[in-house]
Amino acid sequence: MAPTSIEMGDEAITSLFPGPFIKSQFRTKTQLPPPGTDLAGKVAIITGGNSGIGLHAARHLLSLKLSHLVIVVRTLAKGESVAAQLRKDHPAAKVDVWPLEMTSYPSIQAFVARVGSDLPRLDLAILNAGLMKPTFGLCEATGHEETIQVNFLSTFLLAILILPLCKAKAPKSQPGRLTIVSSGTALTAKFPNRNQCPLLASFDAVDPKGLTSAAWDPTDRYFTSKMLGHLLFVRLLDYLRAEDVIVNLVEPGMCKSSDLHRDVGGPIGVFLEGWKNLCGRKPQDGAWTYVDATIVKGKESHGCFLMDWEIHPFTKLVYEPEGKDIMDALWKEVMAEYAFAGVQDILERSKAGKL
Template identity: 85%
Template sequence: MPVASIDMGDEAVTSLFPGPFIKSQFRTKTRLPPPGTDLTSCVAIITGANSGIGLHAARHLLSLKLSHLVIAVRTLPKGELAAAWLRQDYPFAKVEVWPLEMTSYASIQAFVARVDSDLPRLDFTILNAGLMKPTFGVCTGTGHEEVIQVNFTSTYFLAILMLPLCKVKAPTVKPGRLTIVSSGTSLTAKFVNRNLRPLLASFDSVDPKGVSSAAWDPTDRYFTSKMLGHLFFVRLLDYLRGEDVIVNLVEPGMCKSSDLHRDLSGPVGLFIEGWKNLCGRKPQDGAWTYVDAVCVKGPESHGCFLMDWEIHPFTKLVYEPEGKAIMNALWEEAMAEYAFAGVRDILERSKAGSL
């Protein structure tokens, strides 16, 4: 069996440049599923799949004869346009568009309730929805900063709520599959407020207690949101059973024409678009990492971070002495944030194998 991410601390990196970046973007070949991969009768959910890498992942799954796809989107008209495109090329499949607003806990709960009531089967879930913002903003419903809310707090709230459904709606001969989209940028985040408490609340002002040198750093805020995912995921592993649901993180690589940076403009936006066009993978190539993580990789990938189609170390902070206190604080604050939805009970039942 391959070495798990949690046991790869000696290989963890704090910088992607130049070596790891060059290897990832220029020396890694796209890996397709094994010949004969057939997803007939299978059902999949992809969040944020009306554009970008998520939409390409939807096409890939349908090209493998997926029978039923649910695209979860914030804006239904955009989702319907994407679905019409998919239905045109894959008329044999059922393609549905469901609303999901990742800044709203109520929307997330409603989405999960619909999965419970409307889907008799669920094979694959890919949590792809993500956000990068050029300016600081707060979600009106939660009071939290938008990037942290969408990329971390809401994503893991949704992941926990989906655990029971991923188990009970999977075919009896296979465990459920849940893949959360991460990023290699998680390995290099500055995370300047790591020692502030409460931790999550410290993200809700532009410059908490003067810890940052700039009023707003959109790139590092995105990087940090993904680093938080690694820190939380490692604590979550104590409650996950691979025989029930195989859960992993996946990094698609930097891709051309991805929709992540759509809100960036000015010099930063121009630089990122130019850099992506020069060095990025084709988005359809990056999307194959999702397919690999959710339906090609097996139990060996449970609890792991996948990068370049291989198991990769988590962010280095996971393995360092100071990381434990940060992970504990993050865990307890997230559990308090999610308490209204009974997540501790879900996790205890998951740990006991009684989902």
Template identity: 50%
Template sequence: MVSSKDLAPNTAPFFPNQFIKNQFRTKPHPTPEDTNLSGQVMIVTGSNTGLGLECSKQLLGHKLSHLIMAVRSVDKGEAAAAPLRKQFPSAKISVWPLDMTSYESLQQFVARVEMDLPRLDVAVLNAGIGFQPFTIVKATNREQTVQVNYLSTMLLAILLLPALAKKSPPGKPGRLTISTAMLSATAKFPNKNKVPLLPSFNDESIFDMSDMYATSKLLGQLFLWKLTDAVSADNVVINMVEPGFIKGTDLHRERPGMVQFMLGMMKAAAARTVQLGATAYVDAAVVKGKESHGCILGNWEIEPYVPFEYSAEGKKVMEQLWTETLAEFSFAKAEQIIKSL
């Protein structure tokens, strides 16, 4: 099967062409009813609400034996876990703290994975933020949306690779599925040619709430293109999933009132339900095979990356981002982890 990297980029305008295709002209692919996850152990981040919670519920519905709900607030995680424990009494459901604004929290979480889990089959990295005001994370001195959606997500992905490789059953590679958004195709990314690149996101004069969300997702795709070239699918299958335009999440909670009203109208007319969107997560994480390594899965199918990533300029930015990001993660020996795989 052809990889996302080998497909021709889709140059049709995202609005309205791709949006209409995604939301109105796509046939959903329900998870096969005989999918059986008995004995398996999976992590879902950001799983106390929205897509993460629904994904967790659907995995448990396919007889998942042990779910780790990775959440910022343990109290909120336990409140979300309580009805799941009643609905799925045979499953073990654990709630572990994970703060995506803290590198220390990421390292502590992965250390617990290494220590406490004899088996790990799948990690679904769903946690993220959207359309937030300009904020600098004091602990890292990085802009908040870039920190959570890009830097912390990529570091967590790298740190989980050894556990996914060695704790999955022999002959069955671990699975790493990361949430993305095809709004990345609309990213203006005004600082794309800045060197160094990462510090330039701290310039409030170029900050745009809507564009920063799209750009943060584009950064993830640029980095994962390189990461999936470096990591064998025989060790860990890594893919990205785009669930579509979804209603019933908190993604737009910081938008101004009039914008929320307009989005509410759009969602009523065109958005997928959380239940339908979560089937895309489950499909990417447990249904698709090695053919999805390094791919973006949108509309339950392998789709191309955004056009920028195929261009000469995109390749140059990709290399710059890769170099700076690995330097950012040097304290965690990220480059050595990647080379070990």
């Protein structure tokens, strides 16, 4: 059996440049599903599936004869426009568009309730929605900084709330599949406020260390949002059973024409687009990592971070002595944040094999 991400601590890296970046972007060959892979009869959900890598993943799944796809979007009109083309290209498939506002906890709860009531079956869910904000801003509904809210708090709330449905609505003969999109940038985040208490609240100021407003760093904020996902995910593993739902994190690589930097304009936006066009994978290649994580990889990928189609160590902080206290604090605060949604009960039932 392949080693898990937890067992690979000695291989953890703290810098992507130049070696790991060159290997990932230029020396890693795209891996397609085995010939004959057939998703007929299966049902899939993709959040953020109307653009970028998420849309390419939707196309890949439909090309493998997926029977029913639910594209989850913020703006229904944009989603319906994309879905119309997908229906035209794949007339045998059912393509639905459902709304979800990732900055709103009630919207997340309503979406999960709809999955419970409207989908008789669910084979795989890919949580792809995410963003990078060039300027500091707070979510009106929660009071948290937008990048942390969407990429971390909302994504993992959705993951935990949908977990019982991934089990209940999967075929009896096989576990459900839940893949959370992560990023290799988690491996190199600076995370300057790691020792702040309370931790989550420290992200809700322009400068999390209280120094100067000039300290706002949108790039590292995105990196840190993904690092927090690694730290919380490792703690979640005590509650997750591969027999019920195979849960993993996947990194698609830096891709050309991705929609991640859609809010970034000016010189920085121009630079990012140029950099992606020069060094990025084709988005359709990046999207195959999603398919690999949810269809090709089996129980050996449960609880793992997948990068370049392989099991890869988590961010190094997971393995360092100081990481334990940080993860303890993060876990305690996140569970308190989620208390309104009955998350602890879901996790305890999952741990006991009673989802």
